[in-house]
Amino acid sequence: MSLEKIEVLLREKGYKLTEQRRLILAILQSNSVPHTAQEVYDLVKLAYSNINFSTIYRNLELMSELGIVDKMNLKSGVSHFEINDREEHHHHVICKGCGETKAIDFCPYKMINNEELDKLGFSATEHKFEIYGFCNKCNAK
Amino acid sequence: MSLEKIEVLLREKGYKLTEQRRLILAILQSNSVPHTAQEVYDLVKLAYSNINFSTIYRNLELMSELGIVDKMNLKSGVSHFEINDREEHHHHVICKGCGETKAIDFCPYKMINNEELDKLGFSATEHKFEIYGFCNKCNAK
DNA sequence: AATATAAATGCAAATGATTTGCAAAAAGGA
DNA sequence: TCCTTTTTGCAAATCATTTGCATTTATATT
Ligand SMILES: [Mn+2]
Ligand SMILES: [Mn+2]
Ligand SMILES: [Zn+2]
Ligand SMILES: [Zn+2]
Numbered sequence: 001m002s003l004e005k006i007e008v009l010l011r012e013k014g015y016k017l018t019e020q021r022r023l024i025l026a027i028l029q030s031n032s033v034p035h036t037a038q039e040v041y042d043l044v045k046l047a048y049s050n051i052n053f054s055t056i057y058r059n060l061e062l063m064s065e066l067g068i069v070d071k072m073n074l075k076s077g078v079s080h081f082e083i084n085d086r087e088e089h090h091h092h093v094i095c096k097g098c099g100e101t102k103a104i105d106f107c108p109y110k111m112i113n114n115e116e117l118d119k120l121g122f123s124a125t126e127h128k129f130e131i132y133g134f135c136n137k138c139n140a141k
Numbered sequence: 142m143s144l145e146k147i148e149v150l151l152r153e154k155g156y157k158l159t160e161q162r163r164l165i166l167a168i169l170q171s172n173s174v175p176h177t178a179q180e181v182y183d184l185v186k187l188a189y190s191n192i193n194f195s196t197i198y199r200n201l202e203l204m205s206e207l208g209i210v211d212k213m214n215l216k217s218g219v220s221h222f223e224i225n226d227r228e229e230h231h232h233h234v235i236c237k238g239c240g241e242t243k244a245i246d247f248c249p250y251k252m253i254n255n256e257e258l259d260k261l262g263f264s265a266t267e268h269k270f271e272i273y274g275f276c277n278k279c280n281a282k
Numbered sequence: 283a284a285t286a287t288a289a290a291t292g293c294a295a296a297t298g299a300t301t302t303g304c305a306a307a308a309a310g311g312a
Numbered sequence: 313t314c315c316t317t318t319t320t321g322c323a324a325a326t327c328a329t330t331t332g333c334a335t336t337t338a339t340a341t342t
Contacts, residue, residue, distance in 0.1 A: 159319065
């Protein structure tokens with residue numbers, strides 16, 4: 001999603017595009033991998049030393065409600081946030097050594113047959129698929 | 142896994158099968174769905190009112206390291222623990238209304254072709270797959 | 283440009299889940 | 313029974329995240 005599109009989306013709902021929001025988005029857009037709130041905070045702080053943690057959290061939360069970012073609970077229990085660029089969602093491979101993540105294109109949800117869910121009387125809204133392991137760097141050690 | 146097997150497994154590693162551990166296991170075995178530490182605590186407390194939270198946490202953690210229970214981070218960020226009965230692992234459907242979970246047999250990992258992971262230079266150790274939505278009860282409301 | 287109003291921020295304190303240090307208690311073997 | 317090691321309960325600490333509130337900022341209106 002382009003910054004312009006995001007701005008429109010915010011405006012529509014009565015939200016404003018502040019400097020802080022711009023910076024948070026810039027971070028997320030520059031490297032499209034999942035970041036923790038802490039990581040976003042540290043990086044934003046370089047350009048805007050007065051930034052506060054609650055601003056980071058409030059905005060990541062807001063943007064994830066608006067669908068601008070994806071919020072995900074990886075193994076650790078700490079939330080990770082990633083910009084929602086592509087029109088197709090994707091899943092990840094996560095290194096337990098260094099934390100590096102890579103996108104994978106395979107989506108298991110497309111494989112599942114809806115009868116199985118119907119049988120359970122369940123209407124699905126979302127799903128999560130992640131593979132954990134070690135990247136080649138961490139494997140070598 | 143039977144209680145006897147579990148006891149052997151603990152003993153082998155120099156651990157003891159205490160009353161508290163027995164009770165925690167009994168809870169997890171009686172209803173084989175994911176429970177939070179809080180839920181386990183509340184239920185154990187009925188039979189052993191002096192039980193402490195740290196005992197619950199320490200043991201759930203230990204048992205998950207030993208593979209006796211599965212520890213999972215569902216959407217909420219609160220850890221859930223489930224006994225590791227079956228010899229085949231399984232995945233879950235989780236109701237966002239009432240929190241009820243149901244097992245599903247479909248495992249996406251079996252579908253993925255290893256070339257894709259090899260290309261990423263990644264050696265996989267585990268994976269997570271969950272479907273979120275609403276059960277028929279919660280849907281009706 | 284000055285003013286008005288709602289939204290956003292920084293700060294400090296609260297929260298909730300989980301972890302830790304430590305002294306006392308319990309388990310199991312000698 | 314005695315000894316050694318593990319386990320427990322308790323209280324306090326930690327870590328991520330959230331909240332209340334006074335102040336500041338963004339933007340629309342005059
Ligand atoms: Mn991604
Ligand atoms: Mn299950
Ligand atoms: Zn998918
Ligand atoms: Zn699987």
